[in-house]
Structures are given as C-alpha cells and as structure tokens.
Amino acid sequence: MTEIPRADDSVTRLVLITLDSCRWDSAQSATTPFLDSLGPLRLATAHGTFTLPAHVALFHGYFPAVIGATDTVLSRLPQYKRWGKTGQSARGTVEGQNLVDGLKQDGWTTVGAAGMRWFKSANLQQGFGKFFYWGPEYLPSDGDLPSWSSEDYALAHVEELVDAVGAAERWLLFINAAETHAPYACTAAQLEEQRRLKRFRNAKEKLPNDDGTARLMSQLRQAQIEAVSNVDDRLRTLFEALPRPFHYVITADHGESFGEEGIWGHVHGAQEVLHVPLWEGLYE
Numbered sequence: 001m002t003e004i005p006r007a008d009d010s011v012t013r014l015v016l017i018t019l020d021s022c023r024w025d026s027a028q029s030a031t032t033p034f035l036d037s038l039g040p041l042r043l044a045t046a047h048g049t050f051t052l053p054a055h056v057a058l059f060h061g062y063f064p065a066v067i068g069a070t071d072t073v074l075s076r077l078p079q080y081k082r083w084g085k086t087g088q089s090a091r092g093t094v095e096g097q098n099l100v101d102g103l104k105q106d107g108w109t110t111v112g113a114a115g116m117r118w119f120k121s122a123n124l125q126q127g128f129g130k131f132f133y134w135g136p137e138y139l140p141s142d143g144d145l146p147s148w149s150s151e152d153y154a155l156a157h158v159e160e161l162v163d164a165v166g167a168a169e170r171w172l173l174f175i176n177a178a179e180t181h182a183p184y185a186c187t188a189a190q191l192e193e194q195r196r197l198k199r200f201r202n203a204k205e206k207l208p209n210d211d212g213t214a215r216l217m218s219q220l221r222q223a224q225i226e227a228v229s230n231v232d233d234r235l236r237t238l239f240e241a242l243p244r245p246f247h248y249v250i251t252a253d254h255g256e257s258f259g260e261e262g263i264w265g266h267v268h269g270a271q272e273v274l275h276v277p278l279w280e281g282l283y284e
Contacts, residue, residue: 010076010078011073011076011077011247012169012170013170013171013243013245013246013247014073014077014171014172014173014246014247014248014249015173015175015238015239015242015246015247015248015249015250015283016058016172016173016174016175016248016249017174017175017176017177017235017248017249017250017251018054018055018058018174018175018176018177018251018252018253019177019179019180019228019231019250019251019252019277020051020116020176020177020178020179020180020181020252020253021180021181021182021224021252021253021254021255021256021266022180022224022227022228022252022255022256022276022277023224023252023255023256023272023273023275023276024043024044024255024275024276024277025272025275026180026221026224026225026228026255026256026277027041027228027252027277028041028277029225030225030226030228030229030232031229031232032228032229032232033232034232034233034235034236034239035232035235035250035279038248038250038279038281038283039279039280039281040279041277041278041279042066042069042277042278042279042280043066043067043275043277043278044063044064044065044066044251044275044276044277044278045064045065045067045274045275045276046064046252046253046254046255046273046274046275046276047062047064047065048253048254049254049266049267049268049269049273049274050202050253050254050266050267051116051118051176051253051254052118052121052123052124054253054254055118055124055176055253056098056123056124058253059098059099059100059124059126059127060098060099061074061077061098061099063249063251063278064251064252064276064278066278072280073247073248073249073280073281074249076247077099077103078093078094078102078103078106094106096127097126097127098126098127099127100112100126100127100128100172100174101126101127102127103127103170103172104127104128104129106170107170108168108170108171108172109129109164109165109166109168109170109171109172110127110128110129110130110171110172110174111128111129111130111131111132111161111164111165111171111172111173111174112125112128112130112131112132112173112174112175113131113132113133113134113154113157113161113174113175113176114131114132114133114134114135114154114174114175114176114178115133115134115135115136115148115152115153115154115176115178116135116176116178116181117135117138117144119131119133119135119176120133128174130164132154132157132160132161132164134151134152134153134154134156134157135148135152135178136148136149136152144182144198144201145182145183145191145194145195145198147183147191148178148183148185152178153177153178153179153234154175154176154177154178155175155177155179155231155234155235155237155238156234158234158237158238158241159241161173161175161238162238162241162242165242165243167243173242175238176253177231177234179227179230179231179234180224180227180228180231180252182194182220182256182265184220184223184224184226184227185223185226185227185230186219186220186223190216190219190220190223193212193216194216194220197213197216197264200264200265201264201265202264202265202266202267202268203257203263203265203267203268206262206263207259207262207263207264209262213259214259217258217259217264218258218259220258220264221258224256224258235250239283244283244284245282245283245284246282246283247280247281247282247283248279248280248281248282248283249278249279249280250277250278250279250280251276251277251278251279252276252277252278253276254266254273254274254276255272255273255274255275255276256272256273257270257272257273258272260272
C-alpha cells in the first residue's frame with residue numbers, strides 16, 4: 001500500500017506533467033536531484049502506446065497505473081462521471097466531455113501546454129480554458145523528426161505558464177515535456193541518421209542488424225537519459241515559481257524501444273513502451 005503526502009482530503013491545484021516517450025529505466029538512470037527530492041520514483045503502466053490514446057486516457061482520469069497504490073492524487077480529485085456512471089464522493093462529481101472539461105465546468109482554471117503535433121488537435125485541447133502550443137513547424141520533408149529550437153519546449157516558458165494560472169484558487173496546469181521525445185538534443189549527424197532510419201520506427205520493420213545502427217540506438221537511449229536530467233532542472237524552476245501548495249503528478253505517456261528485439265520507437269506493446277516512471281505528491 002502506497003501513500004503520498006497530503007494536507008487534506010482534496011486536490012484543488014494540480015500540476016500534471018507528461019515526459020513524452022520517457023521509458024522507466026531512462027528516468028531511473030538519469031541524474032535528477034529535484035525529482036529525487038519530491039519522493040520515490042514509481043514504476044507505472046501506461047494506458048497507451050503513443051501520444052494520442054495515452055493522453056485521451058489521462059484526460060479522462062486514467063493515469064498510468066501504479067501497482068499497490070491505493071491513496072493517490074487521482075483518488076482525491078473531484079470524481080468525474082465516466083461513461084455515465086456516477087462516482088459517489090463527499091466532494092461530489094464533475095461532469096464534462098472529459099475530466100479536464102469537467103474541472104473547468106466546476107470553476108477550475110485549466111491551462112495546457114505542449115509542442116508535439118498531436119496537441120494541435122482539438123481532441124487533446126478539449127476542456128482547457130487556455131492552451132499553448134509551442135513546437136516546431138512540421139514540414140513534409142521533416143516527417144516526425146523536425147529540428148527543435150530552445151523555444152519549442154513548453155518548460156522554456158515558465159513565466160507565461162505561471163501568469164496563465166494567475167491568482168486562481170483552483171487550477172490545473174498540464175504540460176507535455178517534449179524534451180524526452182526523439183530527436184532529443186542530438187548532433188546534426190545523429191539527426192540525419194534518425195531521418196535515414198525513420199522507416200524502421202514504430203515497428204514498421206526490424207532495424208538493420210549492424211554496428212552503426214546499434215551504436216545509434218545506444219546514443220539515442222543516452223540522449224533520452226540526459227534529456228530527463230535537463231527536464232529535472234526545468235521542473236525545479238517551474239515548481240518554485242508556481243503558487244503553493246499544489247499537488248503534482250509527473251509521469252510519461254508511454255516509453256520507447258531502443259533496438260530491443262530489433263525495434264525502435266513506440267506504437268507497439270513492448271515492455272519498454274508500457275513501463276513508465278511516475279512521481280506524485282504535495283509540493284508546499
């Protein structure tokens with residue numbers, strides 16, 4: 001049985017962060033002094049194998065599952081009416097197209113920010129009173145591996161996010177951190193190699209079995225680990241700038257394969273894709 005720090009029985013301010021594509025062992029291997037200070041890193045199981053379904057589940061109140069966790073941040077949110085079934089709670093229920101919309105209808109300020117192109121869809125912006133899209137322009141020649149600038153990441157815009165939350169008493173701040181998604185902060189040569197091998201992503205074909213491909217997969221896995229460490233610094237800046245106290249859930253939408261069984265990417269059910277990190281608690 002797992003418990004998290006709590007000030008009372010309710011959540012009225014929530015920071016929800018997804019480290020895009022971050023697999024469990026990347027978080028486990030990264031240098032993360034701030035995340036370590038928040039509490040234990042937990043192994044969770046994702047509800048989707050790529051961005052869209054994983055976030056649809058998340059926004060309907062289904063966070064990645066931690067085995068043995070009975071007292072969670074999710075359990076203390078106002079209960080959401082899922083699929084027409086009323087959740088009974090002393091806090092009552094909220095109704096809406098999804099949990100985010102339900103919180104907005106209940107008077108919460110709901111703010112979202114992301115840079116992955118899935119978030120251009122109204123499906124993932126539904127329920128947010130304000131949604132920031134910071135990301136690169138995806139060109140046909142780039143496919144899903146464009147070049148990212150330092151301003152294309154939501155966590156580079158802490159001031160705007162804090163201003164958007166404002167002085168609200170009840171608020172949800174969602175951020176999708178794209179730093180941990182390919183192509184990472186790679187060299188030009190590594191980016192070109194990723195583009196060359198793009199047709200092998202997401203289990204479309206098995207990777208070439210050669211030393212060069214194995215070397216690139218090792219480099220990409222290390223790049224994701226380093227990205228988690230960089231996000232750790234940015235999360236400290238964000239948390240210290242937000243009005244306190246607030247609850248938080250930091251997790252990943254799904255993981256990533258780096259050459260295991262000849263597979264690179266996600267959109268398949270390998271353990272490396274389904275096992276994700278999770279931290280949750282109260283920040284005072």
